[in-house]
């Protein structure tokens with residue numbers, strides 16, 4: 001179970017993030033909110049979700065690592081499609097995002 005936390009940086013001394021549109025999606029059945037311009041993983045990270053999946057053999061938790069689509073540490077099931085690199089996949093309204101625990105089976109705890 002995940003408890004939502006807002007870790008998004010809204011006030012920065014140099015960068016101006018503006019007022020971006022909210023993007024609703026679900027994560028393992030929970031209603032979540034990202035911002036326009038987020039990837040799936042950045043929206044989850046901003047909400048305090050750091051475990052994006054589990055290694056199919058070792059079952060160790062996996063999360064953000066390279067953040068550029070090279071390492072496969074952020075694979076998740078998105079709209080029923082497994083093995084989506086969520087660090088580079090743009091967040092879209094209504095996306096159904098699920099934890100990936102093996103080579104592509106949805107999280108059905």
Ligand code: FES
Nearest residue numbers: 065067071072087
């Ligand atoms: S964090 Fe490396 S591919 Fe997504």
